[in-house]
Amino acid sequence: MALTVEAILGLLDEPSRGYAETLLTNAPPPPYHRYGPSMMRAVFDAKGVPESTSKGLVTSESIVEKDGTRVPVRCYREVLDTPAPALLYMHGGGFVLGTLDGVDSLCRRLAETTGCVVVSVDYRRAPEHVYPAAADDCLAVYDWMLTDHERLGDRPDRVALAGDSAGGALALSVCTSLQQAGRGLPRCLVLAYPATSASFRGASWEAFALAPVLCRSDAEWFWDSYAGPEVRDDPRAVPEVSAELGSLPPLLVLWRRSGRTPLGLRTLRRDGECRGRRRATTDDAGVLHGFITEVDAVPAAREALEDAAAFVRRFTRLDP
Template identity: 45%
Template sequence: MGLSVTAMLELLDEDARSFAQALLDGAPPPPYAQYGVDGVRSIFDTGNSARPPIRPVHSVEERTMDGPGGPLRMRCYRPSFAAERPAVIYFHGGGFVVGTLNGVDDVCRSLCVEADCVVISVDYRRAPEHAFPAAADDCLRTYEWVRREALSLGIDPHRIALAGDSAGGNLALSVCTALAEARRDLPRSLVLAYPPTSNAHTGPSWEAFEHAPILGKADALWFWSNYTEGSGADLDPRAVPILSTTLHALPPTFLIAAEVDVLRSDYEEFAAMALCAGAEVELRQYDGVPHGFFTEPAAIGKARRAVTDAARHLRTHFGPSL
């Protein structure tokens, strides 16, 4: 039996506790899966467009591209007029079911400024309307499109990184798996915030944080079933990164861990396996924060620290223009 919600709130820093409590106070009681897809989206897809952005950037442009299932929308953040900038392709989280471009606007702006790079945020198809491999296919196609359209986007095609939080981190790994299996060029680096990496759904964090605020066990299982049910995803390393036989090929990876996170055991095991395979992986845990904290730099101090650490990783591995 895991800790109670009240006990877990006490583990959080004051600002993270206030953020989690505000969600609990403003939404019906968890687990949220009981309210169905529309109900869960009404809780989590509120975005942050109602308030001014926390970080001004040089420009923000809405773009579309032809995706595998139709037009894909994306949002491009630029730090300056300068051409041949390095770039980060960002995949939002949300359990493959929820999540919007607005919901990651703050973190994309922050990475744009602090890593001095173009950030391209992707509005991939979501489950259950589009189960695996729809989102993975969209993200791979986006990577290919960004490299092909680098000149028009004003970016350096040789300095592209991938980043994502939660489900978005899983999707960034899916792109790397597909590229490595095809023996194609991988991105320069990865930034992954608390990604789902296993389908075992067991381990110490699954027990301790079963009733965690933001993401509990019942909701994690529900999100996963919406993305994978009937698709064969449980045997596919593009969906289950820990099954990959190409972990040695991963680019330098910065993996952000949240202390109070039901998924933590999974991505800790994944990081250990990738290191053993020969990949360069830095796993950094931020104490006193829950799953979901990284995209909230306006509200949570540890999120601001994690963004700064991620930006430092990106700048280090972008290297000079070729």
């Protein structure tokens, strides 16, 4: 039985509850997909790059794929004098929403705390560009990081991948592509509540079908917009069906769980557990889906960022 919105709000910590209440007050009533992609982007996509006290270098690039497609990226670097490890970040947003600006604060902090050259990719979004557009874009940027490393200033032998929600699925897609081609894998993965499954059954989805920010009907619409039924058996599209993911590099899965309920707010709990139970995981109490990007406002996001940074430092600074 689905919890009411009021009951779900009662499970949140104070910063997350405030964010959810503001969204519910200022945005049209969910589910949001009924308003179409343009309205959803007007509500959720970040407007403008946040102010930062970072002393590092932030640059914009444009990667050209073999078919001539240009993929914008934003690069963050704190270590300027020597080659540094690299981290490719893929933003969330259900393959439909999300921008470079929306993860700007997070990527700046990742550059500061990991010492990596952080590359944030502005992949093509659905429904205008369906699978495999986003997956191809992320793989192309990963290859660029390996081949153009002298100009970028990164160490091609010390690359990590990270992503939240749909970005987590795209990070796993990169790994599947590499394994299918018999290529080496990145040093490690950090996935925040990754969307690994296109199925929406189970106790968590039932309980939190009306969850603020991401309800079940919106989640179903996101997947249908990106990868329809005809490609649901493609492991690059839906990580859950990939046989190659049994041999992933070291993996940290960040999800959220409330201590006041066995289920918590894990509407993507089943997805994370598909891969996370065999690897390192952290649980963040009383927060919403999407919390990791709110590093300027939500303490749990900053704590999760510290866990992620320590994990990346551990595996990207090993000797080759």
